[in-house]
Amino acid sequence: MEKYAQVEDGVDAARYPFWALVRDDLWTVKHEEELTLTSLGRRPTVESLNRVNPGGGLCEEDYELLRSHPDEAAEAAAGLILRYFYPLPESLLEDFGLHDLLAGRWADPLRPLLGETFKDRDAIWRSYGGQKMAGIGCLNDGILSVFSDDKGPYADGRIPDTNWIAYVGDGLSGDQTITDGNALMAMHQAEGRPLRYWHKPYGGQFSFETWAVITQRRRRWGIGEDKKWRREFLWVLAPVPSPDPDTWPSDVLDALEVDRDVLHDDTSDYRPGDVDPAERDTFESDKDAYRRLAARAEANAKRRGERKKPTQADRYVRDPSARAAVIRRSKGSCENPDCDGHPKERTTAGLPILQVDHVHDLGKGGPDIPRNMIALCPNCHALKTYGENRERLRRALKAVAERLHAQALC
Numbered sequence: 001m002e003k004y005a006q007v008e009d010g011v012d013a014a015r016y017p018f019w020a021l022v023r024d025d026l027w028t029v030k031h032e033e034e035l036t037l038t039s040l041g042r043r044p045t046v047e048s049l050n051r052v053n054p055g056g057g058l059c060e061e062d063y064e065l066l067r068s069h070p071d072e073a074a075e076a077a078a079g080l081i082l083r084y085f086y087p088l089p090e091s092l093l094e095d096f097g098l099h100d101l102l103a104g105r106w107a108d109p110l111r112p113l114l115g116e117t118f119k120d121r122d123a124i125w126r127s128y129g130g131q132k133m134a135g136i137g138c139l140n141d142g143i144l145s146v147f148s149d150d151k152g153p154y155a156d157g158r159i160p161d162t163n164w165i166a167y168v169g170d171g172l173s174g175d176q177t178i179t180d181g182n183a184l185m186a187m188h189q190a191e192g193r194p195l196r197y198w199h200k201p202y203g204g205q206f207s208f209e210t211w212a213v214i215t216q217r218r219r220r221w222g223i224g225e226d227k228k229w230r231r232e233f234l235w236v237l238a239p240v241p242s243p244d245p246d247t248w249p250s251d252v253l254d255a256l257e258v259d260r261d262v263l264h265d266d267t268s269d270y271r272p273g274d275v276d277p278a279e280r281d282t283f284e285s286d287k288d289a290y291r292r293l294a295a296r297a298e299a300n301a302k303r304r305g306e307r308k309k310p311t312q313a314d315r316y317v318r319d320p321s322a323r324a325a326v327i328r329r330s331k332g333s334c335e336n337p338d339c340d341g342h343p344k345e346r347t348t349a350g351l352p353i354l355q356v357d358h359v360h361d362l363g364k365g366g367p368d369i370p371r372n373m374i375a376l377c378p379n380c381h382a383l384k385t386y387g388e389n390r391e392r393l394r395r396a397l398k399a400v401a402e403r404l405h406a407q408a409l410c
């Protein structure tokens with residue numbers, strides 16, 4: 001306890017849990033009756049502990065249980081390591097006599113196991129406890145889980161061209177704040193701590209899909225459950241094979257190093273009125289708005305380009321001001337001049353169903369700026385992605401995007 005409690009005051013840091021475990025019936029102390037308690041009777045005096053030097057240990061029944069069930073013992077030890085001794089100090093397994101049981105695989109016995117599937121949140125709660133309702137919360141083992149339901153109020157999902165996940169924060173209506181689930185997420189981001197990501201596809205079941213770490217925190221405009229625009233957090237999660245950092249890919253480790261504790265606030269780069277005509281103020285012309293947004297997007301792209309070591313988030317997390325610029329430029333219609341689809345179709349929220357796409361793909365080095373982007377109806381977007389003439393369409397759309405960009409500026 002003195003070695004691993006990580007507290008300046010070594011005496012109380014060791015003395016307190018030594019005695020708290022007795023109170024909780026997890027621990028027995030030999031010669032307990034010979035100890036002198038402090039005046040409030042809360043714990044033994046240091047003097048009497050030094051004099052009696054009592055031995056302590058697990059209750060015999062628990063000890064036998066753990067000896068005879070090594071798998072359960074390993075699971076319990078792994079949970080304690082992840083919760084209280086993380087990141088794992090080098091000599092801890094050796095010091096605790098757990099080296100043979102857990103070396104190189106300390107995280108494997110943790111339950112739930114990857115891929116475990118449940119009908120709904122209730123079923124998870126019945127098996128593993130924790131808070132039943134929240135999208136972000138701990139199971140009974142104290143380890144953080146985030147839940148993503150494709151049917152739910154948020155469009156969480158993979159960031160295109162990557163396996164990273166964009167996860168909307170906690171709070172249904174009004175500006176989100178760093179409280180409750182978001183406070184837990186901020187703490188996990190600051191400490192580079194892993195969490196469990198649960199996902200329920202539309203019409204499917206909830207499964208523990210992957211371990212993940214938070215590589216970026218952004219703030220953006222979104223529509224709350226009350227249908228009003230609000231500032232919300234977007235947590236970028238990178239899947240990792242296990243909670244053990246030794247197994248994490250290098251691009252994840254790099255991203256953690258660059259972005260730990262940083263908030264990228266996009267809400268001053270654009271306004272709800274840029275993407276929602278109902279929120280638009282009448283003082284700014286479309287041209288001025290496009291100029292403002294395009295300049296912002298280009299400045300952001302330049303800044304990202306100047307990074308020594310751009311992370312996967314720098315390359316693939318899309319700039320909302322670039323998207324907003326293209327939405328304004330499109331005036332709500334598909335920008336493919338040969339569009340035969342449903343160029344003015346709207347969503348249930350009354351917004352145009354437009355997919356803003358990159359003419360030269362981000363994954364192939366295309367820049368995330370309006371000159372390289374185009375707003376397409378779902379039909380044209382599908383033609384550009386899967387159609388047999390997609391290469392020809394792509395070339396045509398590249399010229400269209402450049403022309404529309406130049407027209408919108410002058």
Ligand SMILES: [Zn+2]
Binds near residue numbers: 335341342
């Ligand atoms: Zn179209």
